[in-house]
Amino acid sequence: MTEIVATNQTILVVGGGISGMTAALEAAECGKQVVLVEKEASLGGRVSQLYRYFPKLCHPTCGLEINLRRLKSNPRIRVLTLAEVTGLTGKAGDYTATVRVSPRYVNENCTACGACGEAVSSEVANTFNYSLNKTKAAYLPHAMAFPQRYVLDPSIIGTPEADKAKAACKYDAVDLTMQEETLSLKVGAVVWATGWKPYDANRIQPYGYDRFANVITSVEFERLADPHGPTGGKLLRPSDGKEAKNIAFIQCAGSRDENHLRHCSRICCMASLKQTNYVREKGGEDARSTVYYIDIRAIDRFEDFYQKVLADPQVKFVKSKVAKIVEDAKTGDVVLHGVDTEGYHRYANAHDLCVLAVGMEPSVKGMDIPAEIIADSSGFLEINSATAGVFGAGCATNALDVNRAVQGATAAALRAIQVVNRVARAEG
Amino acid sequence: MSDLNAQAVAKYRTNFLKEVEERVEEGEWVKMCMQCGVCSGSCPLGPFWAHPPQEIFMMIRAGRRDEVLTSDSMWMCTSCYNCIVRCPRKLPITHIMHGLANYAHRLGLAPKNQPTRVFATMFWNNLIKTGRVNELKLSLGLYFKDGFKQGIQNALNMQKTGLGLMKAKRLNPFELFSGHGCKDRKGIAAMLKKAREIEASRKHFAN
Amino acid sequence: MAEEKKVAAYICQGCGIGERLDTANLAKVAQKEGRVNLVREHAILCNAEGVKMIRDDIANEGVTHVAVVACSRRAKTEAFNFPEVALARGNIREGVIWVRPDTDEARETTQEMADDYVRMVCAELKAMKLPAGNPDAGHSRTLLVVGGGVSGMTSALAASQAGYSVVLVEKTGQLGGWAANLHKRMPSHEPFKDPQDTGVSEMVQAIAAAPDIKVYLNATVAQTSGAPGRFKVSIATESGATTEEDIGAIVQATGFNLYDASKLSDLGVGSSANVVDQAGLEKLAKAAAAANEPIRRPSDGAPVKNVVFVQCAGQRDASGTHLPYCSGHCCNTSIKQAMYFKDANPEIDTTVIFTDLRTPGNGEDFYRSAQRKEVTFTKGRVSRVEATGNTCKVNFHDLILDDQNASIADVDLVVLATGQVPNSGVNIDLPAEEGAEEEGKKVVSILNLSYRQGKDLPQLKWGFTDSHFICFPYETRRTGIYACGPVRRPMDIVQAMEDATGATMKAIQAIENAALGRAAHPRAGDLSFPRVRIEGCTQCKRCTVECPFGAIDEDEKRYPVFNEGRCRRCGTCMGACPVRVISFENYSVDTVGLQIKAVDVPDEFSEKPRILLLACENDAYPALDMAALNRIQSSAFVRAIPVRCLGSVNTIWVTDALNSGYDGVMLMGCKHGDDYQCHFVKGSELANYRMSKIDDTLKQLGLEPERVATYEVAITDIERVPQLINDYAAKIEEIGLSPMKGF
Known part of the structure; x- marks a missing residue:
């Protein structure tokens, strides 16, 4: 049974992406007790699945490394992975949270030696790579996974595969008897940093994401560009593994659209501008990018980055919301149809690969969470409600870039501290 | 103007x-x-x-x-x-x-000679007379809209289709003389009049 | 602590170490060569039993120094966590067996590698002490907030609500800043349809009602000295008197000024009174609302019937004349201002001319709301505003209709959306002195820091005092001082309030950590701090100049004065010091130097070169680890030592290594330049510079310049890093072994 010490001066942080980690670390480095709950098997969230950040083109794993080091050296944070908050009752300074912890089938004895992974033969979809490839059913979620511990996929439990994994482990780390647990935690304040999910591209019918192999999403493109990804960092298109040299980016795929997401997802323009850099980095001088956009929203200092991309002769901009995509059955190329609205030019442009800059949707949309913290019709959360002790942070509250999400998470940590400090003062 | x-x-x-x-x-x-x-x-x-x-x-x-x-x-x-x-x-x-x-x-x-407009006008004028479309008159009207010679040519070109339609009882040659209408022609006329009034007031044509 | 030093080495046999290596020999090396007091081997050191064994030894055997010879220091950190002793890790899993093939031929060199890492960890521990924390810790729990606008007021209130007292300094006679001059602000909540009240007066009232917020109006900061937890701040008030306050941490919320519109004569500024900037319109709207009248044009007071908003006026300018950046808020602000007209009288023609309309997030709803109110949005580029009598003509290139000569005539009022210029004080990177004319304006310091490196926060770009790091928006280069609001980055009120709350969080954290003598981010919690043997100092000033955080001042005799509370423990000073008088208790010239010397260097006939690899622990070392996790093989001749930052690398390590017969030295650090990745700003750049100077030394020693090589690596370079190592090993083989062996 998982033992956790938590009191009404403890801060519960829901979500172990960069916002949740930040909120937890900032509070803990201020001397507070924190329980950090993450539904996946390791921390890091969406940013750990990105290849580079805009505008510096640096690697998200660099910041993750620092945050993990802070976390490992801080005894005040208790991390629960494969865990989800299923209920929250009470009031500010006195909440009871119900947390469901799914079995990992691997305990803390695991040394990440990899023997179980070698022993099993069955494979499962690699969700870290957005299922673009497969991984062994006993796996380390990714190279920087924390906890650095393997996971057994539930699908092999009760099969000889699981027994193989157990037999291969010399450290008594594989525990096939693990059961789902339900914990009840007493906490004073809650930071809800459950992040975002990419808008379901299947629902944008004219773009054929569900029908054409060479129409992919921006988050999948990040995995293609990443050396840890399914193609080892090469921009190989899904239909035939050919290196994509002429790539289209479609902005507002789902965003700014009343048929899909009403809001502007803010990051997608910069993300695509960034990705044109990947095209050049990987494809060299004969690589081509075309960005189809409504407005380029390179806000504040990001304008610099936009100007740099504008000056790149290998990148073309077309002010147009693409009307439809047709697949050339022979070549697998995708042909984009639409009208360039700057002066009315009709086009039918063939590209090797088309990347949909999909919008951001709050992950909590449709989940059972306290109603008073839902802020708007898009399902984003309230950052600060005067009465409650539950605060949204990061992309759960708005479509935000990493920098702003971290800013908000830092602010959320203070709001939570205000609550638990009030409790502390009241209790003397 | x-x-x-x-x-x-x-x-x-x-x-x-x-x-x-x-x-x-x-x-x-x-x-x-x-x-x-x-x-x-x-x-x-x-x-x-x-x-x-x-x-x-x-x-x-x-x-x-x-x-x-x-x-x-x-x-x-x-x-x-x-x-x-x-x-x-x-x-x-x-x-x-x-x-x-x-x-x-x-x-x-x-x-003036935008074909869609011409067709739409003919269609509308055809329709409002009886409350029903007279297909034969509408087709002939379209055949002959660019003059008699062209009209004959069009009719000959479309002969097979026309006969087929007739066989399938989709086209009645006697429509040329009287044609069918709806039961309450007066009602239709009154309805259209009212609609025009509403449109005129709603779209500020009256003032 | 007067306790006796007792060193114990624990050698793990798990994860294949026991099968691949002769751990008994490792134990022997630790005992004989490492001269540790106690050696134990264990089958799985990280399991509960193994950890208990170590704990028992600490408790019962009086062990004070622990060498864990097992996996990388990045693995099993929670298990090997013994805060009461000095701890060092010998990495023989990721560092040795995972990068070497399991073959008979490789066995000997692999064992030699592991033996060396045992020698190294023992040597490191010899020179290591358990850090005792900063004895000069300050205990002030008061926050100074500079600037009384929305950001500053938010910060003060947030700190007060968390139980900290606040001193708020505002240079004008009232609180409120720019926001106080606004008629309304853009909506912050669903349904994002209409402008809302600014809320400034409520904030001002809340501040007045907070007993722990002390407000100084008409006041400026005359001097700031000290360090987090013990800042001494002189506040100059209107009367000329100065008051001193003890301050724990500082939030700088000094806001912005609008870009000087008089530079926009093409857009009619100067030739027509009816061309105003956004602030000018707020003034007109406020006056009109107060008088319950329509907004009137300035030239003759006639009510405005036709208004045009020009976006990006003097902004996003690629020509270099005006501001190159986008101020982010102006599209929403113009939308809000257009609503001032439409809400009062829907008959007023309002047009917004833009190139890219930027209304992120729910701003899209605000944009839609304006369209519903019949504000016309035109994608175009304004070329010229002509004044004719009481009206203007706005000429523009209509980008949709591709009409170069589009225009709107009979415009009563033209509103220019000009940008935010940060109010960040003196640019300490410029040679110009304070008070010097910069673009016609006197630059006045805001914080008046009595720091050797300058009076204000370093600026990142275009005067903004933003953090350079995406993951760490509050990573400041002046510990305990955090900028927020538009002085940090162009922003609107909603963002400024969020930013101010975040900055306040960091300031409070700085107060708490300073009181415990601990470091701030990124080495949060580190209790070590630089100690200087001042009698050896030659007053060369390199440490004071090179410290990335301005932590080191000078005393009247020109000796360095270390302000530990400002220090971030990167060790750049240690790397800079030519006479090696600066060290940390657990990281010093000796902890690394002795490791280098502990390595067994075979003679020149052995054909076994030795290559020293000094790897930055932030990016390069993790990359090595992950390469190992993927079992990518690399040379058996490399001995890697993680360093806090390449900036901490003292050239003595390199020369010592070469003198003791190493054949080459590799340095791996973070990217430098404009988009630098170094977490300590200039560490990797400094190392690069210092190594470029080492050529002379190499020449004196009669060595080839290739014997020292510096690389920029990223944490994702899991394929490249082993490749670099192997290429370098091949290069060394090519140029031959060092002639310095055996001296």
Whole structure:
């Protein structure tokens, strides 16, 4: 049974992406007790699945490394992975949270030696790579996974595969008897940093994401560009593994659209501008990018980055919301149809690969969470409600870039501290 | 200049957007366009438009009244509704196009020999007489719209189709003399009259 | 602590170490060569039993120094966590067996590698002490907030609500800043349809009602000295008197000024009174609302019937004349201002001319709301505003209709959306003195820091005092001082309030950590701090100049004065010091130097070169680890030592290594330049510079320049890093072994 010490001066942080980690670390480095709950098997969230950040083109794993080091050296944070908050009752300074912890089938004895992974033969979809490839059913979620511990996929439990994994482990780390647990935690304040999910591209019918192999999403493109990804960092298109040299980016795929997401997802323009850099980095001088956009929203200092991309002769901009995509059955190329609205030019442009800059949707949309913290019709959360002790942070509250999400998470940590400090003062 | 047109010019002066908003069916949506162009790209007849819908919306906002109203672009619309389905701002673009065409026609600015317009006029005039469409008269009218010689030629070309339709009892040669109508012709006439009144008051044609 | 030093080495046999290596020999090396007091081997050191064994030894055997010879220091950190002793890790899993093939031929060199890592960890521990924390810790729990606008007021209130007292300094006679001059602000909540009240007066009232917020109006900061937890701040008030306050941490919320519109004569500024900037319009709107009248044009007071908003006026300018950046808020602000007209009278023609309309997030709803109110949005580029009598003509290139000569005539009022210029004080990177004319304006310091490196926060770009790091928006280069609001980055009110709350969090954290003598981010919690043997100092000033955080001042005799509370423990000073008098208790010239010397260097006939690899622990070392996790093989001749930052690398390590017969030295650090990745700003750049100077030394020693090589690596370089190592090993083989062996 998982033992956790938590009191009404403890801060519960829901979500172990960069916002949740930040909120937890900032509070803990201020001397507070924190329980950090993450539904996946390791921390890091969406940013750990990105290849580079805009505008510096640096690697998200660099910041993750620092945050993990802070976390490992801080005894005040208790991390629960494969865990989800299923209920929250009470009031500010006195909440009871119900947390469901799914079995990992691997305990803390695991040394990440990899023997179980070698022993099993069955494979499962690699969700870290957005299922673009497969991984062994006993796996380390990714190279920087924390906890650095393997996971057994539930699908092999009760099969000889699981027994193989157990037999291969010399450290008594594989525990096939693990059961789902339900914990009840007493906490004073809650930071809800459950992040975002990419808008379901299947629902944008004219773009054929569900029908054409060479129409992919921006988050999948990040995995293609990443050396840890399914193609080892090469921009190989899904239909035939050919290196994509002429790539289209479609902005507002789902965003700014009343048929899909009403809001502007803010990051997608910069993300695509960034990705044109990947095209050049990987494809060299004969690589081509075309960005189809409504407005380029390179806000504040990001304008610099936009100007740099504008000056790149290998990148073309077309002010147009693409009307439809047709697949050339022979070549697998995708042909984009639409009208360039700057002066009315009709086009039918063939590209090797088309990347949909999909919008951001709050992950909590449709989940059972306290109603008073839902802020708007898009399902984003309230950052600060005067009465409650539950605060949204990061992309759960708005479509935000990493920098702003971290800013908000830092602010959320203070709001939570205000609550638990009030409790502390009241209790003397 | 038609009276109606002169009156509109006097009333709205440079504010064509306002005019469209008040006088064109669904015209109040024009201001909501954000110029993404998905309508223009989605139109199956797109290449035939001199000015696609999104551009027309911008021209309206820019006050290009004559260019818009004398254009044959909106007559290209075949009501496939692709644009409505895809518009991220949910503009009823098909309806606006018909509204604009109708308005231009009403003001006497619509291009004279635009075939869609000619057909629509014939169709409408055919329909309102009895409350039912007389297919034979409508077809013959269309065959002969460009003169007698061309009409004979058209009729000969379409002979096989015509006979087929007759065999399938979809075309009655006696329609040429009287034709069928609806039960309450007076009612239809009254209904159309009322509709015209409502339209005139709603779209400010009366003042 | 007067306790006796007792060193114990624990050698793990798990994860294949026991099968691949002769751990008994490792134990022997630790005992004989490492001279540790106690050696134990264990089958799985990280399991509960193994950890208990170590704990028992600490408790019962008086062990004070622990060498864990097992996996990388990045693995099993929670298990090997013994805060009461000095701890060092010998990496023989990721560092040795995972990068070497399991073959008979490789066995000997692999064992030699592991033996060396045992020698190294023992040597490191010899020179290591358990850090005792900063004895000069300050205990002030008061926050100074500079600037009384929305950001500053938010910060003060947030700190007060968390139980900290606040001193708020505002240079004008009232609180509120720019926001106080606004008629309304853009909506912050669903349904994002209409402008809302600014809320400034409520904030001002809340501040007045907070007993722990002390407000100084008409006041400026005359001097700031000290360090987090013990800042001494002199506040100059209107009367000329100065008051001193003890301050724990500082939030700088000094806001912005609008870009000087008089530079925009093409847009009609100067030629027509009816061309105003956004602030000018707020003034007109406020006056009109107060008088319950329509907004009137300035030239003759006639009510405005036709207004045009020009976006990006003097912004996003690629020509270099005006501001190159986008101020982010102006599209929404113009939308809000257009609503001032439409909400009062829908008949007023309002047009917004833009190139890219930027209304992120729910701003899209605000944009839609304006369209519904019949604000016209035109994608175009304004070329010229002509004044004719009481009206203007706005000429622009209509980008949709591709009309170069589009225009709107009879415009009563033109509103220019000009940008935010940060109010960040003196640019300490410029040679110009304070008070010097910069673009015609006197630059006045804001914080008046009595720091050797300058009076204000370093600026990142275009005067903004933003953090350079995406993951760490509050990573400041002046510990305990955090900028927020538009001085940090162009922003609107909603963002400024969020930013101010975040900055306040960091300031409070700085107070808490300073009181415990601990470091701030990124080495949060580190209790070590630089100690200087001042009698050896030659007053060369390199440490004071090179410290990335301005932590080191000078005393009247020009000796360095270390302000531990400001220090971030990167060790750049240690790397800089030519006479090696600066060290940390657990990281010093000796902890690394002795490791280098502990390595067994075979003679020149052995054909076994030795290559020293000094790897930055932030990016390069993790990359090595992950390469190992993927079992990518690399040379057996490399001995890797993680360093806090390449900036901490003292050249003595390199020369010592070469003198003791190493054949080459590799340095791996973070990217430098404009988009630098170094977490300590200039560490990798400094190392690069220092190594470029080492050529002379190499020449003196009669060595080839290739014997020292510096690389920029990223944490993702899991394929490249082993490749670099192997290429370098090949290069060394090519140029031959060092002639310095055996001296």
